[in-house]
Amino acid sequence: MGSEINRRDAIKRAVAIGVVAVPSASLLSACASSGGGSDKPKSEPTGAKSATNPLGVKKGTPLEAFIFKGGFGDAYVKAAETVYNSEYGIKVKHTGTQGLGPKLQPRFASNTPPDVMDNSGADNLDTAALAKENKLQDLTALLDAPTIDDPSKKVRDVLIAGTVEQGQFGTSAMYAFNYAFTVYGGWYSNKLFQDKGWEYPQTFDQALALGAKAKKENISLFTYPGKYPYYVHFDLLAQIGKVGGKDVLNAIDDLEDGAWQVDAVKQVIGYYEEVAAKKYFMPGSEGMTHIQMQTAWTKGKAAIVADGSWVENEAAPTMPKDFDLAVGALVGSGASDKLPFGTVYAAAGEPYIVAANGKNPVGGMELLRIMISKKETDNFTNTTKSLTCITGASEGLTLTPGLASASKALTAASANVLNSRLQDWYVKLNQETLGNLTLQLLTGKIDAKKWIEGAQKAADATKNDSSVPKFKHV
Amino acid sequence: MRHGKYRFIIGFLAVPVALYAVLVISPFIQDFQISLTDWSGLTPEKHYIGLDNYQKIIHNNLFWKALWHNVLMLLIVPLVTLALGLFFAFMLNVGGRRKGSASVAGVRGAGFYKIVYFFPQVLSVTVIAVLWEQIYNPDPDNGLLNNLLGDVGLTSLQQSWLGDPSIALACIMAVMVWSNVGFYVVLFSAGMASIPGEIYEAALLDGAGRFVTFFRVTLPLLRDTVATGWVYMGIIAMDGFALVQLMSVNNGGPNESTDVVPLLLYKTAFRDNSQYGMAAAIGVAMLIVTLLFAVLTLRLSRRERIEF
Numbered sequence A: 001m002g003s004e005i006n007r008r009d010a011i012k013r014a015v016a017i018g019v020v021a022v023p024s025a026s027l028l029s030a031c032a033s034s035g036g037g038s039d040k041p042k043s044e045p046t047g048a049k050s051a052t053n054p055l056g057v058k059k060g061t062p063l064e065a066f067i068f069k070g071g072f073g074d075a076y077v078k079a080a081e082t083v084y085n086s087e088y089g090i091k092v093k094h095t096g097t098q099g100l101g102p103k104l105q106p107r108f109a110s111n112t113p114p115d116v117m118d119n120s121g122a123d124n125l126d127t128a129a130l131a132k133e134n135k136l137q138d139l140t141a142l143l144d145a146p147t148i149d150d151p152s153k154k155v156r157d158v159l160i161a162g163t164v165e166q167g168q169f170g171t172s173a174m175y176a177f178n179y180a181f182t183v184y185g186g187w188y189s190n191k192l193f194q195d196k197g198w199e200y201p202q203t204f205d206q207a208l209a210l211g212a213k214a215k216k217e218n219i220s221l222f223t224y225p226g227k228y229p230y231y232v233h234f235d236l237l238a239q240i241g242k243v244g245g246k247d248v249l250n251a252i253d254d255l256e257d258g259a260w261q262v263d264a265v266k267q268v269i270g271y272y273e274e275v276a277a278k279k280y281f282m283p284g285s286e287g288m289t290h291i292q293m294q295t296a297w298t299k300g301k302a303a304i305v306a307d308g309s310w311v312e313n314e315a316a317p318t319m320p321k322d323f324d325l326a327v328g329a330l331v332g333s334g335a336s337d338k339l340p341f342g343t344v345y346a347a348a349g350e351p352y353i354v355a356a357n358g359k360n361p362v363g364g365m366e367l368l369r370i371m372i373s374k375k376e377t378d379n380f381t382n383t384t385k386s387l388t389c390i391t392g393a394s395e396g397l398t399l400t401p402g403l404a405s406a407s408k409a410l411t412a413a414s415a416n417v418l419n420s421r422l423q424d425w426y427v428k429l430n431q432e433t434l435g436n437l438t439l440q441l442l443t444g445k446i447d448a449k450k451w452i453e454g455a456q457k458a459a460d461a462t463k464n465d466s467s468v469p470k471f472k473h474v
Numbered sequence B: 001m002r003h004g005k006y007r008f009i010i011g012f013l014a015v016p017v018a019l020y021a022v023l024v025i026s027p028f029i030q031d032f033q034i035s036l037t038d039w040s041g042l043t044p045e046k047h048y049i050g051l052d053n054y055q056k057i058i059h060n061n062l063f064w065k066a067l068w069h070n071v072l073m074l075l076i077v078p079l080v081t082l083a084l085g086l087f088f089a090f091m092l093n094v095g096g097r098r099k100g101s102a103s104v105a106g107v108r109g110a111g112f113y114k115i116v117y118f119f120p121q122v123l124s125v126t127v128i129a130v131l132w133e134q135i136y137n138p139d140p141d142n143g144l145l146n147n148l149l150g151d152v153g154l155t156s157l158q159q160s161w162l163g164d165p166s167i168a169l170a171c172i173m174a175v176m177v178w179s180n181v182g183f184y185v186v187l188f189s190a191g192m193a194s195i196p197g198e199i200y201e202a203a204l205l206d207g208a209g210r211f212v213t214f215f216r217v218t219l220p221l222l223r224d225t226v227a228t229g230w231v232y233m234g235i236i237a238m239d240g241f242a243l244v245q246l247m248s249v250n251n252g253g254p255n256e257s258t259d260v261v262p263l264l265l266y267k268t269a270f271r272d273n274s275q276y277g278m279a280a281a282i283g284v285a286m287l288i289v290t291l292l293f294a295v296l297t298l299r300l301s302r303r304e305r306i307e308f
Helices: A007-032 A075-088 A100-109 A127-132 A190-196 A204-216 A230-244 A246-253 A263-277 A290-298 A361-371 A374-384 A401-413 A427-442 A448-464 B002-035 B052-058 B061-093 B110-122 B125-135 B144-151 B168-193 B197-205 B210-221 B223-239 B241-247 B261-270 B276-300
Strands: A064-068 A093-097 A116-118 A176-189 A220-223 A302-308 A325-328 A344-354
Touching: A064 A075, A064 A100, A075 A093, A075 A361, A075 A374, A100 A116, A100 B261, A116 A361, A127 A344, A176 A190, A176 A230, A176 A361, A176 A374, A176 A401, A190 A325, A204 A220, A204 A263, A220 A290, A230 A246, A230 A263, A230 A302, A230 A344, A230 A427, A263 A427, A263 A448, A290 A302, A325 A401, A344 A361, A344 A401, A361 A374, A427 A448, B002 B276, B052 B276, B061 B110, B061 B168, B061 B210, B061 B223, B061 B261, B061 B276, B110 B168, B125 B144, B125 B168, B125 B241, B168 B223, B168 B241, B197 B210, B210 B223, B223 B276, B241 B261, B261 B276
Parallel strands: A064 A093, A064 A116, A220 A302
Antiparallel strands: A116 A344, A176 A302, A176 A325, A176 A344
């Protein structure tokens, strides 16, 4: 071989160099997981507090906003940022995105998060986990600040009931400010119902009777997006609350032992089993995305869909002009229910969070305070066709049919508003585990008994999983 | 003289090896390090918990289910893709009617087909996923596939496709095959073009038909190219993340029938209470399986090479 270097030797040497290079390399890249800085909030740059600046924002301090750009877009936030800019003499650094989680996780890990975020969408950050890690600013100061329109009123006083609770994670601190208010229920075309002479059902029996009538006309009673089976839970969970009362629903949220094995659950799940057995769900729903499902629904192939009030905006491209969108309240067993017909499931959504150790947490809260001024809420409702979490904010505005119907349903329900926390406290349990069971129930692969058994088992497993942070109704 | 040569070679190797170490090897080591902790990914603090994460994975049914789906993909997708790729490449290069003096020729319009087969390769995975989501739409009017089946009177074959647990995984695998086959048509075409015409002529003189030519001449001479393709395809199949995440119902559903390990990793890290340590452990498991696959494939396909 002589002076020839054979391949094997060359490789050996290359590996040796690699071994030398590795330790220094891991030093170099160590910053990927061990960020600099301590976990404690940095000293907040605050300015003098005044009547127009109650939170004490320091002029000229930069502010960074990371906004989920989904169904609502992000123009409404930009409008509020313009106000902030002129007030505090800076330009808010704005990012609109659909993937907050992957983008912001490293920034939280290295303690350089943006100041204010709209933490919504499928790829959002785990708000509960962030709250548990003390990464989020307690927004109590914002709640106690006066509103812009009427300084005699605190922010806390103008929020729709339930908004504060929606932002709490097992303690009295409020970490998420849910800006939009969503009314859930059975959405239908008033025109279709009037043309056919149908009435929106109030009881399970009426719904089944309507299903039979609709089937004769080749219309399915219900549809749902199989890709996101938790849409069905918007109705299903709240119906359990309507039949059995708020305590039953809270017990389910609190993962109490045997919470699913009560009569109210049996009635509701039994009803879904019957609807599935009679084939009143639109065939193929189990393989559809929400857009595909909504397209079939706006074409009149299905009568009712469990959805949130965002559907008016989302389905607008395929919705006929004379569709006359309306929402129906929760369907229950009847007179034996704990809550009357007219009970709705409504919750504040679109959670805004402020980073505790950002550069300008006070500024983040101030931006939220600007966003709930009459000017900005009007803008939001007009442009996104959605309600905000501010009481009576939609008064005096010309509402679209769906929004008007939702607003009316909310007023009619008065105190009978249900809110299942399962969907934000235990995302995996609600969406995936229960979602899988629901898909099987709706396609007739399992019966109600199996569903309830599976749900109880899944809830127990979540309860016993030490990696899942637990929450309780306060 | 000798020393100078080594210095020369080391001088050339040092930079790429260092880059490889920083960009490839060090993340692996760091991943392993993270997999021994309970890190949430959201704070700088993490605690070492030994092999707890691995223990949890071993006892997690969903992990084994997801791994099985990956193995299924690994067995089926490369086989189908490469077989189709070989078939198309053969037809485009060798399988046509001979005209004039040319010993081999492709089918008519071969150039056009080559471009068409390559189309999916230019599309991003997201575009492909959204496209096929519409094709698989179960609606008999809006869904392309069900609509076609309805038009030819095969309404009994209409399916909910991605919504049916028994065929959902197959539906996604079909898309993987569709989107990758074009690349292999081109790759194998290049390989076939380098096979000397004389060999084909000799086979012809001996009276070999298309079938025999393919199995006795083309395939053995393409062995290396096919083996490389196999490793590539295997790595694509071991991933499968993007298509499953974008297309499957309920994130790996229905009823977990399409879940794959990378998707499980993603959900563990980014959604299910941000368990980065656990996700890192899943990553290590993936690494081991992929390495095993690559080693096995290269071992099995090692053979003497025919020089021409």
